[in-house]
Amino acid sequence: MIRVLVLTKNILAEEIITNKLQYLNYEVFCSTSILDELQMNRQITNLVDHFPIIIIGETISSYELEWLLPKLSNRGQSILREVDHPLNENECAALKERGLSGAVQSSDSVESLREQLAEVAGQYRAQTFAPIVSVKETTAEKEQGLSTLTLVNLSSLELQVLEKLRNQCGEIISRDELCLALWGNVSQSRLAQLSSLIKNIKLKLETIEVDREVIQTIWGKGYRVRKEGAVLNK
Numbered sequence: 001m002i003r004v005l006v007l008t009k010n011i012l013a014e015e016i017i018t019n020k021l022q023y024l025n026y027e028v029f030c031s032t033s034i035l036d037e038l039q040m041n042r043q044i045t046n047l048v049d050h051f052p053i054i055i056i057g058e059t060i061s062s063y064e065l066e067w068l069l070p071k072l073s074n075r076g077q078s079i080l081r082e083v084d085h086p087l088n089e090n091e092c093a094a095l096k097e098r099g100l101s102g103a104v105q106s107s108d109s110v111e112s113l114r115e116q117l118a119e120v121a122g123q124y125r126a127q128t129f130a131p132i133v134s135v136k137e138t139t140a141e142k143e144q145g146l147s148t149l150t151l152v153n154l155s156s157l158e159l160q161v162l163e164k165l166r167n168q169c170g171e172i173i174s175r176d177e178l179c180l181a182l183w184g185n186v187s188q189s190r191l192a193q194l195s196s197l198i199k200n201i202k203l204k205l206e207t208i209e210v211d212r213e214v215i216q217t218i219w220g221k222g223y224r225v226r227k228e229g230a231v232l233n234k
Contacts, residue, residue, distance in 0.1 A: 002121045003050060006030040006082075007068075008057030011160065015184055017055075017082065017106040017113075024114055026053075026121075029159045033167060035060070038071065049075065053120060055104060058082040066098075073099045078120045080104050157182060158204075161197050165215065165225040174222040198223060 004026045006014050011030045021028045034047065048054070054077055056065055065081070072079055078101040087095070087103050095103055101120055104113060164181050165173060178194055179186045198215060205214055216224050 001025055001027045002052060003027045003029065004053045004055060005034070005048065005051035006055045006057055007035045007060065008032060009035065009059040010057075011163070011181060012184075013059050014057055014082075014106070017104065017108075020106075020108070020110050020113055021117075023110055024117070026117070027155070029163075030057075031163060033163060038068070039064075048072070048077075051077065052123075053078050053080065053117070055080045055082055058084055058106075069099055078123065080120070082106065155200075158197055158201050161194075162201065162225075165223060169225050172218050172222050172224045178223070 004021055006018065006028060008014050008030055009032060011032060014030045018028045018030060029051065054072060056068065056079065060068070069079070079099065081095060081100050081103045083103045083105055084107075086105070092103065102116065104116060108116070160182055161178060164178060175191055175194055176186045179190045182194070183190055198217070202215060214226055216226060218224060
């Protein structure tokens with residue numbers, strides 16, 4: 001399964017293209033925090049290297065794209081631009097000149113996306129992008145009792161749950177809100193699936209001997225990430 005990283009300012013804006021890519025058996029991770037960390041720290045997190053295909057979401061401006069490309073290029077990955085209209089030959093050529101591999105649209109049919117990504121994905125079929133789990137703790141964090149976790153061995157949905165929770169670290173997020181963020185609807189089956197995702201995340205944290213509960217279940221209200229157990233993707 002080929003991993004796809006979608007950099008965006010709004011995860012919900014990528015729901016349509018994410019669903020189509022997952023239908024085509026791509027493992028998709030939409031992230032706003034990686035983009036924020038890049039803009040704040042001006043450094044590329046190592047997590048990016050585990051995704052052979054990167055899509056720059058349409059919520060990212062052309063100005064920001066120009067700033068991002070030099071940092072993302074020359075890392076051996078294919079970078080695609082998400083656009084809101086079909087591109088002509090000149091526009092496609094301009095993207096290639098800037099170091100992009102091409103463009104995709106959320107309105108593209110599944111068949112169209114399949115063909116567009118087939119050649120790009122083919123470059124990585126024989127490569128292995130192994131999951132990595134590690135726990136890092138800086139001196140400052142030890143003094144504050146904080147634990148910074150690097151988590152890459154999660155499914156795309158598990159990563160999206162963590163992304164949503166840690167973006168609102170310390171705040172309770174309702175089960176309905178999480179279901180809407182992940183699937184765009186709320187039902188008993190979705191709520192059951194969410195419970196399973198949360199359980200899996202907690203079990204995986206236990207395997208790396210995390211000695212405190214990072215994700216708290218607040219009965220009748222939802223879930224939250226403890227501020228003193230922040231989960232970071234770097």
